[in-house]
Amino acid sequence: MAPNQDRFSSLPQSLLYTIVSLISFKEAVRTSILSKSWIDIFKSTSNIEFDEVFFVKDDQTYQIRQSQRKVFLEFMTLWITNHKETIGNKFSLRLSMPEKAKRVVRKCIAFATRYGVKDLELDFCDPKLDCYLSTNYINHEALFELPAHVYGHTCLESLKLFSCSFVEAELLNFHALKEISLGWMEVKLTTIKTLLSNCEALESLSLKRCWNSYDFDLGEENPRLRKLIVDRCMFRSNSRYFIVNAPNLRYFYYSGLNNNFLVMDVRSLVMEEEILDFCIEFEGHAIFLYKLVKDISGASILTVCNYFFQVIPMGGCFLQMPRNSYVRSLTMKSSLDQKELLGITFLLNSCPELESLTIELGPPQIFLDYDLPENFNSKRFWTDHTKTYKCMIYTLREVEIKGFKGLMDEIRMLTYFITTGKVLRKMTINIMEDDVAYQDGTLDSYCCDITKTLMIHRASKDLEISIC
Secondary structure (H helix, E strand, O other), X not given: OOOOOXXXXXXXXXXXXXXXXXXXXHHHHHHHHOOHHHOOHHHHOOEEEEEHHHOOOOOOOHHHHHHHHHHHHHHHHHHHHHOOOOOOOEEEEEOOOHHHHHHHHHHHHHHHHHHOOOEEEXXXXXXXXXXXXXXXXXXXXXXXXXXXXXXXXXXXXXXXXXXXXOOHHHHHHOOOOOEEEEEOOXXXXXXXXXXXXXXXXXXXXXXXXXXXXXXXXXXXXXXXXXXXXEEOOEOOOOOOEEEEEOOOOOEEEEEEOOOOOOEEEEEOOOOOEEEEEEOXXXXXXXXXXXXXXXXXXXXXXXXXXXXXXXXXXXXXXXXXXXOOXXXXXXXEEEOOOHHHHHHHHHHHHOOOOOOEEEEEEOOOOOOOOOOOOOOOOHHHOOOOOOOOOHHHHHXXXXXXXXXXXXXXHHHHHHHHHHHHOOOOOEEEEEEOOOHHHOOOOOHHHHHHHHHHHOOOOOOOOOOEEEEO
């Protein structure tokens, strides 16, 4: 075959249509420059994503941003006017200030239902708010209302509504719905219960920045629920209960306030992955966290935040929790502050069959003011080789450190894993991309310094260390 021959031109059109439908909409548009036969292929993609962020840039002046927004609205209008396909898989629209473009928004949504999409996503929240309000909780009103004709589109399998209100009773027509995500608006508990009990195919529920749900009490058994995400929601309640009874729940993600709850009870028999990210201090309920981890300790993949490490030691005798034999992959978000070390001990002791450990290093976040035991020496914590965890001897094969800065506590931690990990095979050190992390301003020499520091006896002859 000649070196300059266009191989794409020889592919059948049906295959090209399949290819553009398997990549993102943005990348599909870019394929128009590949060859002459690709100029219009991207228009046949079955996954359409209109995202304001691709057109409007924050670093521009107000006048330029308004011009970019106008171009974006014109692009959407032109696309849906000229589109000729009749069936689609996904339609996604992300647009801030929808009230200023109601006509275009309604045309887009009408196009999506006429197009026969199975996955519909409407996101009208301001993307900048998610960064600005990482720990602030403000009750937002929905900026747009789901048009009535959408409720007749009963073939939907996935529905994502952000700052887009809806009529609860009308959602019951979505008998094929498997996944629903709601965010940036009021979502009542009665709405959640209605969805779970009436949408017979529903397996995944995601709530982000929702509010006014009062008690999050899903105590009635929900055997179909497989995935639950609760991300920085505000629940207002007098009794403060968070209860989920989903025996087949496999994935549980919780991020946000935990001083809302006196009881947090998640019941599952087959949990595979759980992520706990408590970002706001509450009054030291260590038993609360102990019970939560114990109830869902069957997860094979676990992620916990540094708040967990600071609270759990306050449980006293509960540090003798029976060892968990299920966790195989563990991610710890930590600053290695001395107030987190006992919590790290607790967790490593509770995972005797751990195979993969990831430590995400970040800035110190001190939530609680408590005194460490009198005989506790934080400087000797990682050098005390009498403290050996079962996983270090038999199962732990991979360790990854993210955000490494070369601080003394980090060096001590690495030294500990290298000199005690008898079956370790791979250690990856991801250096923090920050001038502070480099002692002389160059990554190469900094990596060399780390390598020299870690030229110590390795407990495992098979261990390979990479720095990136």
